[in-house]
Amino acid sequence: MLKIRPKTFFVGKNVIFLPSCHSTNDIASEMIQNSEFIDGTVIITDLQTQGKGQRGNQWESEAGQNILMSLMVRSDFLRLDNQYDLSICTALSVVEALSEFISEGGLKIKWPIDIYFIEQKLGGILIENSLSGNKMDKSVVGIGININQRNFENVRATSVSKILSLDINRETVIEKILEHFEKNILFLKNGKFENLKNKYLEHLLRFRISGIYKSNSELFEGIILDVARNGLLILKVNNQEKYYNIKEIEYIFEE
Numbered sequence: 722m723l724k725i726r727p728k729t730f731f732v733g734k735n736v737i738f739l740p741s742c743h744s745t746n747d748i749a750s751e752m753i754q755n756s757e758f759i760d761g762t763v764i765i766t767d768l769q770t771q772g773k774g775q776r777g778n779q780w781e782s783e784a785g786q787n788i789l790m791s792l793m794v795r796s797d798f799l800r801l802d803n804q805y806d807l808s809i810c811t812a813l814s815v816v817e818a819l820s821e822f823i824s825e826g827g828l829k830i831k832w833p834i835d836i837y838f839i840e841q842k843l844g845g846i847l848i849e850n851s852l853s854g855n856k857m858d859k860s861v862v863g864i865g866i867n868i869n870q871r872n873f874e875n876v877r878a879t880s881v882s883k884i885l886s887l888d889i890n891r892e893t894v895i896e897k898i899l900e901h902f903e904k905n906i907l908f909l910k911n912g913k914f915e916n917l918k919n920k921y922l923e924h925l926l927r928f929r930i931s932g933i934y935k936s937n938s939e940l941f942e943g944i945i946l947d948v949a950r951n952g953l954l955i956l957k958v959n960n961q962e963k964y965y966n967i968k969e970i971e972y973i974f975e976e
Contacts, residue, residue, distance in 0.1 A: 723765055727896040731761035732792065732903035741768040741784070745791035746849055746863040753793065753851055753859050762793040763899065787880070788844075788866040788891055792902065796850065796860040798910050804850055804857060805952030806914055808834045809921045810905045811846050811862050816924050817905075818897035819843070819866070823884055829926040832945070832954050833967050836866065837926055840974050841879040843867055862902075868894060877974065922947070926972075933973040936965065940973060 727733040742748055745764045752758065768784040782789060799806055812830045819828055819836070829837040836844035844866035851859045867873075867880035869888045881889050908917055922928055927945050934943050934956070943956035943963075953964040 723892050723895070725763070725765070725892055725895055725899070727899040727903075729761070729900055729903045732794075732906070733761060733763045733896070733899035735759045735762040737762065737764045739764065739766045741770065742766045743771040744769055744863075745789060746847060746861050747771075749791040749793050749861040749863075750849060750851075753861070758793055758859055760793070760795045761903070763790055763895075764793075765790040765895070782865065782867070783870045783872075786870040787868045788864065788895055788898075790864055790895065792862040792864070792899075794860050794862060794906065796857045797853065799857045801852070801855060801857055802951055804848075805833075805948070805950065806909055806917075807860055807862070807906075808846070808848055808952065809914075809917055809948075810909050811848065811864070811902065812836065813917055813921050813924065814901040814905045815844065815846065815864060815866065815898055817901045818894065819881065821897055822881060822889060822894065827884075828924065830921060830924045831926040831972065832948060833952060838879055838884055840926075841877050842875070843879055843881070843884075864898065866894070866898075935971040935973055936969055 723738055725733055725736050745766055748764050766789050769782065769789050796807055812834050815836050816828050816830060827839045831837045834846040835842060847863040849861045850857060867878065868891050869882045870880050871883055905917055929944060931942055931944050933940055941958060943958045946957050946962065947955040949955055949964065953966055954970060956963050956965065
């Protein structure tokens with residue numbers, strides 16, 4: 722049983738711990754559908770049997786070693802076409818929290834919403850929104866971070882423990898993530914999006930740096946110029962500005 726006591730006003734004040742579950746995001750969504758929503762509720766588990774990642778991938782994690790949690794937050798202050806603002810807020814919060822443990826730099830946000838250390842995946846975020854009519858209403862923010870797991874089938878995966886060569890207290894990391902998330906979502910509610918966006922771009926992997934990508938089975942070189950308010954990735958390709966969504970482009974890394 723994890724004991725979480727973040728220094729927050731509402732995020733993480735209601736904590737639900739499940740030794741195991743199919744998916745914390747699914748549990749949170751079911752609670753919202755059953756009118757059991759409390760803003761800032763956190764659902765945490767030691768083991769997910771059907772954890773979800775971006776692009777429909779499954780999130781794999783050793784039991785009791787990592788952070789697997791979902792936040793339930795009210796998002797009705799966001800316009801539907803600005804829903805990616807919450808992704809920026811969340812990714813930045815995770816990086817800021819992890820920076821308190823990994824001080825040598827290297828923490829990056831890989832578009833659209835993965836957490837990397839240099840070019841290795843450290844964690845992932847999956848946000849699922851519920852609407853009221855054509856407006857945002859409530860959101861489930863799923864966060865998975867590799868903390869103390871040392872062995873991975875994916876050679877491009879890493880953990881805080883592997884980076885620092887020591888085990889880290891998961892409760893402390895969770896508390897820091899929740900504290901930074903509350904700070905940043907309050908900034909977002911108070912109209913300080915540009916401040917969050919600038920910090921996000923500072924941590925964005927390959928921002929204004931040339932890299933290799935794949936689209937429509939073709940490799941090409943591009944430079945990330947920005948991320949649009951609707952979440953599209955903006956690249957400079959052959960001196961032209963091009964926009965891509967998550968299904969249209971893939972990062973290519975050196976082996």
